[in-house]
Amino acid sequence: MILTVTMNPSIDMSYQLDQFSIDSVNRTTKVLKTAGGKGINVTRVLHQLNEPVLATGIIGGYLGEYLVNQMNEQLIPSDFYKSTQETRNCIAILHQGQQTELLEAGPTFSKEEELSFIDHYTNLIKDVSVVTISGSLPQGLDSDFYTKLIKIAQEKAIPVLLDTSGKALIHSLKNTHAKPFLIKPNQHEISELLEKPVATNFQELKNDLENPIFDGIEWIVVSLGADGAFVKHNDTYYKADIPTIIVVNPVGSGDSTVAGLAAGINQQLSDEEIIKYAMTTGILNTMEEQTGFINREKFDEYYQQVVVQKYE
Numbered sequence: 001m002i003l004t005v006t007m008n009p010s011i012d013m014s015y016q017l018d019q020f021s022i023d024s025v026n027r028t029t030k031v032l033k034t035a036g037g038k039g040i041n042v043t044r045v046l047h048q049l050n051e052p053v054l055a056t057g058i059i060g061g062y063l064g065e066y067l068v069n070q071m072n073e074q075l076i077p078s079d080f081y082k083s084t085q086e087t088r089n090c091i092a093i094l095h096q097g098q099q100t101e102l103l104e105a106g107p108t109f110s111k112e113e114e115l116s117f118i119d120h121y122t123n124l125i126k127d128v129s130v131v132t133i134s135g136s137l138p139q140g141l142d143s144d145f146y147t148k149l150i151k152i153a154q155e156k157a158i159p160v161l162l163d164t165s166g167k168a169l170i171h172s173l174k175n176t177h178a179k180p181f182l183i184k185p186n187q188h189e190i191s192e193l194l195e196k197p198v199a200t201n202f203q204e205l206k207n208d209l210e211n212p213i214f215d216g217i218e219w220i221v222v223s224l225g226a227d228g229a230f231v232k233h234n235d236t237y238y239k240a241d242i243p244t245i246i247v248v249n250p251v252g253s254g255d256s257t258v259a260g261l262a263a264g265i266n267q268q269l270s271d272e273e274i275i276k277y278a279m280t281t282g283i284l285n286t287m288e289e290q291t292g293f294i295n296r297e298k299f300d301e302y303y304q305q306v307v308v309q310k311y312e
């Protein structure tokens with residue numbers, strides 16, 4: 001079973017407007033309220049792939065309950081640690097082909113809550129084969145928090161796929177005792193990590209991935225949007241070419257890619273198959289309106305069109 005970790009989930013509210021007027025009243029009947037957060041997207045896609053999955057993290061209050069109820073309605077298993085603090089709302093206003101977002105920072109967790117969650121996670125991890133950790137850290141948790149979760153998994157030889165950015169990612173790469181099994185930076189995240197603009201030129205990317213900061217990370221999947229991905233697995237490099245498609249909504253494609261990687265690794269597929277799997281789930285997400293959502297029926301058609309080649 002795959003355990004997905006979302007430390008700062010949200011209720012994502014999307015409001016569709018014909019026109020958005022600032023400093024005025026805007027009315028709409030087109031409202032969507034969905035369980036959100038990068039790890040929740042990963043969970044949803046894994047569930048659509050029929051992979052055994054369990055979602056965890058911290059939820060609280062009325063919105064936390066709403067989130068779990070929504071997952072229950074979709075028959076997605078979850079076991080969150082319950083805090084007394086309310087889960088956050090994130091608002092997206094869709095107008096004239098544009099998207100304006102209002103993201104709450106969310107709760108600030110205490111040391112006590114951190115330790116209680118770690119106990120909860122340690123109990124859950126007994127029955128899992130792969131862990132995914134996604135998204136930014138909530139307030140109150142230090143940048144070494146994900147490293148603590150990785151260490152607990154590593155002691156049980158459970159691979160951890162980490163999809164985060166900023167200080168939490170840097171800390172997990174620099175820690176010598178516990179390393180993620182896989183990271184999936186996009187072009188922006190890898191540029192931020194290396195503190196320089198990273199091009200999509202594969203030879204340059206290959207040189208960049210030889211940077212000592214990546215030592216000890218088995219898989220590095222650099223996702224490149226419509227350009228597919230460049231991948232390092234131990235000392236082998238791959239490039240993934242994907243078909244040109246009509247994009248409906250690319251948000252959540254990275255999460256969908258992580259779901260595909262976790263599924264492929266959990267099924268112990270070959271390198272090429274894991275990469276093809278992940279590219280396909282990323283592509284399928286861009287073809288849907290809903291974030292972190294795929295149409296499983298189109299899987300085979302697009303899987304056939306992804307080309308993965310070794311890069312020397």
Ligand code: ATP
Pocket residue numbers: 185186187223224225226227228229242243245247250251252253254255256257278279280281282283286
């Ligand atoms: P997000 O932050 O929106 O979740 P990301 O920046 O982490 O996404 P991307 O590199 O944009 O991730 O996309 C991940 C994968 O999704 C790509 O490797 C590709 O397979 C697919 N994808 C993304 N954008 C496109 C596109 N325009 N056309 C086809 N496939 C796409």
